[in-house]
Each structure stands twice: as structure tokens, then as C-alpha cells.
Amino acid sequence: MQYALLIYERPGAYDAVPAEELEAITGEYYAIARDERVTAGAQLQPVSTATTVRFGDGGSVMTDGPFAETKEVFGGYYIVQADDLDAALAIAERVPAIRLGGSVEVRPLVEPRA
Amino acid sequence: MIEQAFRDHWGRVLASLVGFLGDFDLAEEACQDAFVIAAERWPRDGAPANPVGWLVATARNRAIDRLRRQRTLADKTRLLREPIAAEAEEDLIDDQVIADERLELIFCCCHPALAIEAQVALTLRALGGLSTEEIASAFLVTPETMKRRLSRAKAKIVATGIPFAVPDGHRLPDRLAAVLAVVYLIFNEGYGGRVDLAAQAIRLGRELAQLMPDESEVLGLLAMMVLADARREARLSGDQLVLLADQDRSLWDFERIDEGRSILDRALALRRRGSYVLQAAIASLHCSDPVDWPQIAALYGELIAATGSPVVALNRGVALAQAGFPEAAIELVDGLELDGYRYLHSTRGELLVRLDRPEEARAAYQRALELTTSERERQFLSRRVAEL
Numbered sequence: 366m367q368y369a370l371l372i373y374e375r376p377g378a379y380d381a382v383p384a385e386e387l388e389a390i391t392g393e394y395y396a397i398a399r400d401e402r403v404t405a406g407a408q409l410q411p412v413s414t415a416t417t418v419r420f421g422d423g424g425s426v427m428t429d430g431p432f433a434e435t436k437e438v439f440g441g442y443y444i445v446q447a448d449d450l451d452a453a454l455a456i457a458e459r460v461p462a463i464r465l466g467g468s469v470e471v472r473p474l475v476e477p478r479a
Numbered sequence: 480m481i482e483q484a485f486r487d488h489w490g491r492v493l494a495s496l497v498g499f500l501g502d503f504d505l506a507e508e509a510c511q512d513a514f515v516i517a518a519e520r521w522p523r524d525g526a527p528a529n530p531v532g533w534l535v536a537t538a539r540n541r542a543i544d545r546l547r548r549q550r551t552l553a554d555k556t557r558l559l560r561e562p563i564a565a566e567a568e569e570d571l572i573d574d575q576v577i578a579d580e581r582l583e584l585i586f587c588c589c590h591p592a593l594a595i596e597a598q599v600a601l602t603l604r605a606l607g608g609l610s611t612e613e614i615a616s617a618f619l620v621t622p623e624t625m626k627r628r629l630s631r632a633k634a635k636i637v638a639t640g641i642p643f644a645v646p647d648g649h650r651l652p653d654r655l656a657a658v659l660a661v662v663y664l665i666f667n668e669g670y671g672g673r674v675d676l677a678a679q680a681i682r683l684g685r686e687l688a689q690l691m692p693d694e695s696e697v698l699g700l701l702a703m704m705v706l707a708d709a710r711r712e713a714r715l716s717g718d719q720l721v722l723l724a725d726q727d728r729s730l731w732d733f734e735r736i737d738e739g740r741s742i743l744d745r746a747l748a749l750r751r752r753g754s755y756v757l758q759a760a761i762a763s764l765h766c767s768d769p770v771d772w773p774q775i776a777a778l779y780g781e782l783i784a785a786t787g788s789p790v791v792a793l794n795r796g797v798a799l800a801q802a803g804f805p806e807a808a809i810e811l812v813d814g815l816e817l818d819g820y821r822y823l824h825s826t827r828g829e830l831l832v833r834l835d836r837p838e839e840a841r842a843a844y845q846r847a848l849e850l851t852t853s854e855r856e857r858q859f860l861s862r863r864v865a866e867l
Contacts, residue, residue: 366640449642450592451650473639 367404367474368445368453373437375466376412382465390461397443397459402452406443437467444474481518484530489514489608490686492534494584495577498643500542503605503633509542510534516541531574581606582690583643585683589658590641597632598661604629606686607679617668617676655691659700659755662687666704677708688742698746699756702739706762709735723765736766757782772802789815793823796830805833821850825860837867 379387398406415431431438440462447453450471457469492513496506513534527533588601600618603609609617615625635641646654666680684701691697713730714721721727743759752760757778764775779795782788792815800808809830817823824847831840844864851857 368640447640449640449644450590451642451644451646453640454592471639 366447366449366453367476368447368450369472369474370443370445370453370457370460371439371470371472372441372443372460372462373468373470374440374462375436376438378462378465378467393459393461397456400445400456402445402447402456404444404446406441408441409439412438440467480521480526481514484517484521484526484534485514485608488531488534490581490584490606491531491577491579492538493605493608494580495535496538496542497584497587497605498578498580499539501637501643503636504630505542505545506538508545509538512541513538529574531577535577579690580643581686582645585658585687586645586654587636587641587643589654589661590636591654591657592639592641593632593635595661595664597628597635598657599664600625600628601632602661602683603665603676603679606683609679655694655696658687659696663700663755666707677704677711680704681708693749695746695749695751696753696755698742698749699753699759702743702746702759703755703762705735705742706739706759706766709733709739709766723770728768731766736763739763739766752781752785754782754785757785770801772798776802776804789817790820790822793817793820793826797826800830800833805830809834819850821847821856824850825856828860828863832863832867841867 379390382390394408397403412431415429417428417430417432419426419428419432443456443460445453445456447456450473453471457463457471460469463469489510493506493510496509497503500506500509516537517530517534521527584605585602588605589598593601596618600614603614603617604611611626611629612622614629615622618625620628645651662680662683665676665683668676681701681704684697684704687694687697688701709732710726710730712732713726713728739759740763743756743763746756746759761775761778761782764771764778776795776798779791779798782791783795793812796808796812796815799805799811809827812823812827812830815823824843828840828843828847831837831843841864844860844867848857848860848864851860
């Protein structure tokens with residue numbers, strides 16, 4: 366089955382992290398990306414770069430910033446091919462964000478139509 | 480005959496079908512079909528020599544029939560682990576040949592990706608064979624609510640690929656703890672209502688102990704439940720709770736106490752003392768005369784180290800007071816951060832009475848009275864205040 370690992374981070378989680386530790390964390394993210402079961406993934410630019418599009422009076426409306434103020438912000442994702450949920454969860458547990466006050470949401474993908 | 484067969488074999492037959500089909504709903508329907516057919520045939524023809532084999536073969540055949548009728552066999556065969564060579568002959572399958580997959584089933588039902596209420600309901604349905612209505616009445620929700628809860632959980636198992644498997648070694652301790660927590664929760668729901676949940680929990684505990692005979696915590700939980708259950712007749716008088724010291728010992732089931740203790744001995748022989756083993760050891764000491772309170776206090780000390788629970792610490796306080804150390808008890812209890820917990824205040828009240836500090840005792844009982852939601856406890860506490 367295919368799963369999306371949606372990575373949420375606490376804003377400012379990295380502010381106090383020293384440079385060499387930041388380097389090590391980045392290395393962990395790359396190591397997960399190199400796992401043969403990980404088929405895709407991306408890191409997003411900070412939430413300050415977000416623009417939200419919505420339908421409002423008379424057409425679409427753009428606003429600066431994310432859709433909702435939340436305690437955690439979406440920071441990136443992996444797509445993994447795993448035998449079952451436990452295997453996907455085992456990869457999710459390795460994501461550094463969970464040690465830094467963030468979380469990883471694991472969701473199966475809708476199988477494409479044959 | 481068929482009721483007994485249902486109780487004895489439902490879990491095992493369903494486990495086998497879920498393993499075969501990978502689909503909970505289809506497996507349940509097929510098992511129900513098989514038991515309906517058995518109810519027709521067994522009284523007439525006699526029960527088969529291998530009832531599990533018969534039921535599994537019949538249920539598989541019914542499932543295959545259903546799939547064919549739906550003309551979706553081609554789509555669904557990917558669900559089947561093994562190709563269907565031919566329909567099985569009901570009478571030729573030896574019970575020993577049918578793999579016992581109840582553990583796979585219970586680990587699937589108690590997967591932490593499911594809400595705890597769903598884990599409990601699913602376990603009672605799948606392993607206990609309870610109907611949706613019975614589970615609903617046990618948890619005081621409507622059958623519709625319970626039906627939704629069960630179908631949402633089953634849908635999540637399929638949609639998210641929750642495995643039908645016993646977890647690997649390094650994951651097993653955590654996942655087994657989750658399974659035991661579900662059984663314990665069922666036990667604690669207790670004796671009220673139309674369904675005897677305590678008996679269900681003990682039955683699940685027995686099955687687990689049979690399937691995992693070397694897991695000390697599995698044996699510990701079973702021993703604790705059996706020992707607590709041995710005193711059930713003495714624990715209530717009418718609808719009033721009876722304290723241990725006032726219980727009529729002639730109402731205790733000493734055969735069950737012996738059984739519980741021998742299960743505890745097996746757990747202790749494995750030389751690991753987890754929280755359930757410790758609780759069983761405490762329950763065993765509660766059944767002795769006179770009660771060895773210093774030993775109970777020591778075991779609660781170990782249990783605090785294992786669980787870090789302030790409620791356990793409160794229990795240690797009670798044991799210390801019973802052992803003749805009320806000053807040590809009040810010191811321990813006063814250090815606990817449990818202000819919102821009514822039993823902290825009622826326990827403090829009891830301890831302060833013993834220490835001859837009536838004004839403080841009154842204040843403690845008053846606080847407990849503010850917090851209680853039970854009429855029975857309100858009466859008890861008011862009586863205590865009046866006696867001061």
C-alpha cells in the first residue's frame with residue numbers, strides 16, 4: 366500500500382538548534398528519503414511564503430499566509446510504499462520533527478483506478 | 480449444544496476467516512452462516528468430530544459462495560491469501576490443521592491506530608462473539624451508535640492496512656501492553672448490566688494465557704482478574720460497597736482464589752514483575768487472613784516505581800496506615816498532586832480521624848463531598864462527618 370507521511374512542525378522548532386545539530390537532522394531527513402520504500406517527498410518553504418486562495422464575493426480571493434492559524438504547520442511529506450500500516454508507522458517514527466514538538470500524520474493514498 | 484460451540488469456537492473460526500479473506504465483514508457474515516448451518520445440522524446428524532475444521536470449511540465455502548454470487552470473485556481473489564483449488568470438504572479437515580489465528584486477530588483489534596472504545600468493542604465482537612446489541616447495552620450507548628463505531632473501525636482496518644499479524648519482537652511489548660489494557664478495561668467495566676463483562680475479560684485472559692504461556696504480564700493480568708472475581712459475591716451487599724475488612728469471607732470463592740494463586744505462581748516463576756504481576760500479588764495478599772499489610776505496602780512501592788501513578792501511591796498510603804504507620808501514610812498522601820481526585824480527600828479524612836485530627840478530617844471529608852458524583856458515596860461521607 367502507499368501512504369503519505371505528512372510532517373507537521375512546531376513554528377520556531379529549529380530556532381535554538383545549533384548549526385551542527387541542524388546538519389545532523391537534515392542528514393536524517395535525507396536518510397529517510399533514500400529508503401527504498403520512500404518513492405517521493407518534499408520539504409516546503411516556511412509558512413511565511415504561503416498564499417491562500419479561496420472563493421469569496423465575486424470570485425477567488427488571495428490572502429497572505431496559511432489557511433488557519435494552528436499550533437503546528439505543515440512542513441513537508443514523504444510518499445512511502447509499505448507492506449502495511451505498521452511498516453509505514455515505523456518510518457514515521459524516524460522523522461526528526463516528532464522529537465522537536467511536531468507530529469507526523471500517516472494516511473493511506475487512494476489507489477489509482479485500474 | 481450450538482450455544483456452547485459458539486462460545487468455544489467463534490473467535491477461532493472468525494480469526495481463521497479474517498486471515499483467509501482479509502475482510503472483516505465478509506468473514507463475520509460467513510461465520511454467522513456457518514453457525515446457522517451447524518444449528519440446523521448438528522442436532523440432527525450429531526456434532527462433527529472436528530468442529531473447528533467443520534465450521535472453518537463451511538464458513539470458507541459460504542464466503543466463496545457469497546463472492547461468486549456477487550460476481551466479484553475476480554476482483555476479490557486478490558484478497559485471498561491462497562488460491563481456491565476446490566471447495567473444502569467439511570468433514571475432512573482436522574482441527575489441528577487449522578492454524579490458530581486468534582492472536583493475529585486480537586493484535587489487529589487492539590491496534591493503537593484505532594480509538595480505544597473501538598478496540599474494546601471490536602475485541603468483544605470478534606473474540607467474544609458478543610452481538611452489537613449486547614456490546615451497546617454493556618457500554619450504555621444505542622445499538623446504532625455501536626454499529627457505527629464497529630463499522631468505522633472495521634473500515635479503518637481495511638483502508639489503512641492495519642496488519643493481521645502478531646507484531647515483531649521489538650514492538651511486541653508495547654503492543655501486548657495495549658492488548659492487556661483493553662482486557663483490563665473490559666474487566667473494570669465489571670458486573671453491571673445484561674452482559675457479564677468481567678467474565679468476558681477473564682475468558683479473553685485465559686485464551687491469551689493459553690496462546691502466550693511465557694508472557695508474565697499475560698499471566699499476571701489473568702491471576703489478578705481471577706483473584707478479584709473470587710471476592711465478587713462479598714464485595715456488594717445489596718447495592719452498597721463492602722470494604723475488605725467488613726467482607727463476609729464465607730462468600731469468597733476459595734477454589735478460584737487457589738486457581739488465581741497458581742496462575743500467579745506461574746507468572747512469578749518467569750522472574751519478571753511487571754505491573755499486572757504486582758497487582759496480582761497484591762490481590763493475592765488481600766485474600767489472606769490476617770492481611771499482610773507491610774508486604775502489600777512494599778509491593779505498592781514496587782508498583783509506583785513501575786507505573787509512576789499517584790493513584791497507586793495513594794493505595795500505598797492506605798496500606799501503610801493499615802500496617803500501623805498512619806504518620807508515614809499522611810506524609811505520603813499529603814505529597815500527592817491529586818486535588819481533583821475525591822478518593823484522595825476521603826482517604827485523608829480516614830487517616831486524619833485515626834491521627835485524632837478531627838477538624839482537618841472534617842475539611843477533607845467536605846472536599847470529598849464537593850467532588851463526589853455518587854449518591855451512595857455522599858451518604859457514606861455525610862455519615863463520617865456526622866460521626867466526628
